[in-house]
Structures are given as structure tokens and as C-alpha cells.
């Protein structure tokens with residue numbers, strides 16, 4: 001639905017010119033007309049980052065190129081970073097980051113590496129080659145350690161490679177179920193991680209800053225991370241209806257980073273190999289196999305795999321489904337919310353990504369037709385009605 005009442009007013013001279021050209025003001029409001037019509041009708045919103053106009057991504061079911069699923073390693077009480085001592089081994093855990101592991105990776109891994117500073121060795125085994133395993137391994141290498149990553153799958157098959165990639169440590173814990181000490185640890189990890197990602201910003205690591213728009217149909221308090229870490233998000237502002245094109249009453253704007261997981265994981269894997277790191281493919285079925293590794297310092301970065309290996313009852317899968325459309329370089333903002341369920345639209349270099357879902361305790365890795373349809377419908381409702 002187009003908001004005709006808020007179209008820009010035309011000057012008398014402009015009206016005369018358009019009449020001469022055979023246009024009427026009525027025609028200007030028709031969606032999908034010629035390029036001239038569209039650009040004359042398009043609004044000049046004041047944008048904090050981009051200098052371009054808002055353009056609507058083309059959402060339709062027949063454009064879907066792929067539907068993917070990942071199981072987030074979710075712990076309502078928050079992720080685990082801690083040292084556990086066994087007879088002659090030290091295991092340092094770094095797992096359970098839910099929907100925010102990409103964002104928190106460098107910071108959480110820095111906390112894990114700090115647990116090992118007093119150990120009198122510099123050979124480490126890292127288990128897992130998702131984002132936690134790779135960032136832990138890289139930080140250990142920075143400190144001069146020799147590192148072997150033991151993993152069931154390489155990173156392109158990990159949950160990390162499915163992650164959407166907004167820098168926003170969200171869906172990591174449930175307020176009221178985490179301790180205050182954990183909340184402090186979370187904030188520390190977020191700050192360190194944000195700093196580390198900023199240092200790597202650029203196409204080779206797949207990191208860039210981009211405008212984010214949070215769309216709400218009802219007033220709701222901002223997420224924990226926006227409330228507690230506002231300094232990590234620039235241009236935070238609640239917008240008035242005339243300041244944005246979205247067909248919802250409440251819109252919050254910020255600028256944050258977008259991390260393209262596939263590019264990022266490939267690059268840090270290469271950095272790891274160039275620095276002398278080694279991979280060994282190995283599936284651990286029980287703790288004893290881990291304790292029989294030759295290294296005495298072992299970092300556990302197995303994500304959801306930790307549930308069985310370390311009998312962690314608090315660790316649960318949170319199934320997430322993403323729908324991918326062909327890339328569209330003209331889309332230079334991302335949206336979160338505005339649908340009937342978890343809904344987002346992230347433009348990545350290789351695709352337009354539409355999310356999503358968050359189904360706790362669902363272990364199935366199969367895409368669900370109804371979820372795909374709902375994701376498409378939710379996003380169509382937003383972008384077919386963009387006031388541009």
C-alpha cells in the first residue's frame with residue numbers, strides 16, 4: 001500500500017513541465033511505472049550511512065535459490081567459557097553462543113585464551129572448526145602457540161557457515177536465567193569482539209558497516225544488547241513515520257557491521273594455515289577420546305556437539321531457517337522484524353538472505369515448507385509496501 005498523502009509536493013513549474021510531457025500527478029503514484037515515474041516519486045529520506053535512495057528487494061517465491069537450516073547452540077543461562085582440569089589435561093570450554101556466536105566470536109575466544117595464559121605449554125588442540133574454533137586458534141597463534149584443529153567437519157559445513165552475519169549479539173541467553181557475572185562476561189566479550197571485527201573491516205574478511213532498521217508493529221523494549229551496549233551501535237535513533245519508508249509504526253535505526261560468514265571463515269582458515277596451523281578430521285564420540293589426545297591443553301569449541309560430549313543439559317538446539325534469493329547490490333540496508341515471527345532481510349554479496357525462525361529443541365535439519373512460505377510472505381508485506 002502506498003502512502004500517497006506523503007508524496008512530495010510538486011512546484012507549479014514542475015506541474016506545468018509534467019503536463020507538457022503528458023504526465024499527471026496521479027500517474028506519479030502508480031507503483032512499478034517507468035523509471036522516470038519511479039524516480040520522480042521516490043522520497044529523499046535522510047540516511048545516516050548510505051547516500052542512495054531506499055530500493056525494495058524483489059521478494060518472490062519463484063526467485064528462491066536455496067533454503068538452509070542451522071541449529072544454534074543455545075543455552076538460556078549463557079555461553080560457557082571455563083577451564084576444567086582432568087588428571088593430566090586441561091580442557092577450556094568455549095561453546096553455547098546461541099544466535100550471537102558470529103558477533104561474540106573474537107571476544108569469547110579471547111576469554112578462553114586468557115584461561116590458558118598461566119599454563120606452562122604452548123601446544124594446543126582446538127576441537128571444532130566453526131567460528132569459535134577458528135578464532136580461538138588464531139588468537140593462540142598470535143600468542144605463539146602451535147595449534148592443531150581436530151574437527152568432525154570443516155568450517156563450510158558448520159553452523160557458523162549458515163549464520164546470517166549481522167553484528168548483533170542477540171539470542172544468546174534469556175534475561176533472568178543468566179547470572180549477573182555472566183552478563184558482565186557477555187558485555188566484555190561483545191566489546192572485545194566488536195573491536196576485533198572493526199580492525200578487520202573490508203571485503204577480504206567480508207566485513208562492512210551497514211544501516212539496520214528494526215521494524216515493530218507494537219511498542220516493545222529494545223533488545224538487551226541495544227540497551228546495554230549502545231556505544232557499539234552508531235546513529236541509534238527512533239524514527240518518526242515520515243522519516244522512513246517502512247510500512248510499520250515503530251522503526252529504530254542503527255548502523256552496525258555485517259559479517260559474511262563464508263568469506264570470513266575462509267579467510268581466517270587461510271590465516272590459520274599460513275601461520276602453520278594444522279587440521280585433522282576426527283569425530284569424537286566420548287570424552288575419553290578427547291582426553292587421549294597428545295596435547296595437554298584442549299579447547300572445546302564444538303558448539304552443539306558439547307551437549308553429548310560434556311553432558312550439558314542446559315545446551316539446546318534453536319533451529320533457524322534461511323531463504324536465499326539472488327544477490328542485489330542495490331540493496332544497501334538491512335531490516336529486522338516487522339513480520340508475524342522472526343523476520344529479517346540481509347543483503348549479502350552472494351545473495352539476499354531472508355530469515356528466519358527460532359525453534360527451540362527442534363533437532364531436525366530439514367527446511368520446512370510452511371516456514372519458507374511465512375518468511376516470503378512476511379518480507380513481501382514489508383517490501384511490496386515500501387513508501388519509496
Ligand SMILES: Cc1cc2nc3c(=O)[nH]c(=O)nc-3n(C[C@H](O)[C@H](O)[C@H](O)COP(=O)(O)OP(=O)(O)OC[C@H]3O[C@@H](n4cnc5c(N)ncnc54)[C@H](O)[C@@H]3O)c2cc1C
Pocket residue numbers: 069070071072073094095096097098099100101102103104127128129130131132133150151152153154155158159160161162163164165166167168169170282283284285301302303304305306309319320321322356
Ligand atoms: C539461521 C542462523 C542465523 C544466525 N545469525 C547470526 C547472526 O546474524 N549473527 C550472529 O552473531 N550469529 C548468528 N548465528 C549464530 C552463530 O551462527 C552461532 O552462534 C555460531 O556459529 C556458533 O559457532 P560455533 O563455532 O560455536 O559452532 P559451530 O559452527 O557449530 O562449530 C562447531 C564445530 O565443532 C565440530 N564438532 C562438533 N561436534 C564434534 C565432535 N563430536 N567431534 C569433532 N568435532 C565436532 C563441528 O564439526 C564444527 O566444526 C546464527 C545461526 C543460525 C543457525
